Amino acid sequence: MGMRLTPQSYKKGFELSITAPVRGKPVLQAAATALVGALLLLPIVFSGHPAVRIFTLMYVGILMEALPFMLLGSCISGLLEVYVSRERLLAYLPRNPIGVTVAAAALGLILPVCECAVVPVVRRLSRKGLPLSACVAYLIAGPIVNPIVFFSTFMAYRWDLRIAMTRMLFGFVIAVILGLIMRRIFKRQYAFLEKANASEAPVAGTSPASPIVTAIRHASDEFMRMAPYLMIGAALAALAQTLLDRQFLHSIASIPIMPSFVMMLTAILLNLCSEADAFIAASFRGIIPLPAQMTFILTGPIVDLKLILMYRTMFTPKAILILVGLSLAALSLSVFMLEAIGGAL
């Protein structure tokens, strides 16, 4: 038996409905589990191969950095669930759609989280009734428009305020625009998965517990639900880190515009944390033009492999497709704008 919210119950205020979630046959599930198990054993069996070792090093390294932030996001999500009621949240939000979107895009300034932590927080906020435009705005701006990322960019770029400010500004504007566009597109249909709005495990309501224990249970559920997507994304990122030859960037540096698009692709593949990516971008100084470096630090927090996978826990496939497509279009536009103002930076 599976418990989840229907759109109707979601609107009424989260009354649980019971549906039959049986999908897939047990034999197929067992075969798939065995296949995944076998795949996971490969790096151990072939641990003598240098590339396999580097893959595992990158994989564990990325997760060592990303998991604490996802745990933090899950804890914030659990606390939001227990301590912030839907009514209270809605009471604080501006009524105006543009106002709420702008406010959400700036939320990172007081709730600074990186892209790994932002997804569980937004999942919970969406359950609490935060509008889609605001969810998208915070999802995109949260990992860019926040003081930690500002400081890391500021430091990586030789204490150059213009670079850090440009990153914040572009991140903010892209987030607001995408939030409003997504609101318009999904005015009459659901962008959120029903599952994302449901309790997926026997959490708080099943037995009496103190609020903090209930919050931790919610956090645990959130983490167990989200973390596999982060880990698959980290594995893809580790694979890209193992195989991607950065010297390739040398060969395309002289072609106009091309470095920016290559850096966009690189950011999508590398899946770096928004709090560290500025250091990598800065290491391309003298090799890649500044607009391309800016594109790199703008793209990573908005679209990367692990984020796309993590979106699957929250959005419908159609919404993911549109969000990623719009993000890429907005980033491409930003490339041209950055190229145009490049001399001023």
Add this chain to the structure above:
Amino acid sequence: MKLSSWAKELRAFDRVLLCFFWLISLIGMIAREDYTLFLRPQLVFLPAFSFLIFFAFFLVEMQRSDQPRIEPQGRGIRWLILISPVLFLTVARQATLGDAEFDQRWLGGEASMPATASRPPWMTSRSSPPTSSHERDLFGEIYWHPEPYHHQKVSVLGMVRRLPQITEMHGADAGLVYRFIMNCCVADAVPFAILLPEGLPPDASDGDWIHVQGKLIYEPTPPFNIMRIEGAAATPAPTPRNPYAF
């Protein structure tokens, strides 16, 4: 007890077991400082924070291990994916970035240089060269704050990389001594190389660890716009426990 009963019992504790394995791995990494193979030492609070949260998860999951799970689909796969970092840890601990990754990541020139042009005032005091000893490995210090070491005698520990262009330009005993500088985690580590125009031991091959002493010159030397050590005296050195500079 039947196998299915065992499986059912085990399923009830799947999250507890997961948290337990994570806890053991994290405490081991913190106690043995193995996390520095993946993260900057200053970021010890990250695995420590993870440990605390997993411990809290472990406690609450123990309390509800007897309750039925609502959505069992793909539980086995999810569990395997969630345990994969612990599985890979044994292999990952033996891996370090080396020559192949140097070739893959080194962009040469300006890219090897750190952000140092206008440091804030609170970092100035840390950037004065050491006066008591030149034996200390200064690779990380030089990367972050090279100016104070210009024309100073320095001591660095790094790996050898011989490149044909450098050999052609400077001679057979010229090469690079390099290390990977970790900003946050190993995924963002960038190679930082110092040119040795002379003094590289003839029997030192790529990837060997050497200890180099000499005078650091912090000036552009096109086309290799990197720092160099003049009058270098290089001797073989054992592989350090942690190969990264921070």
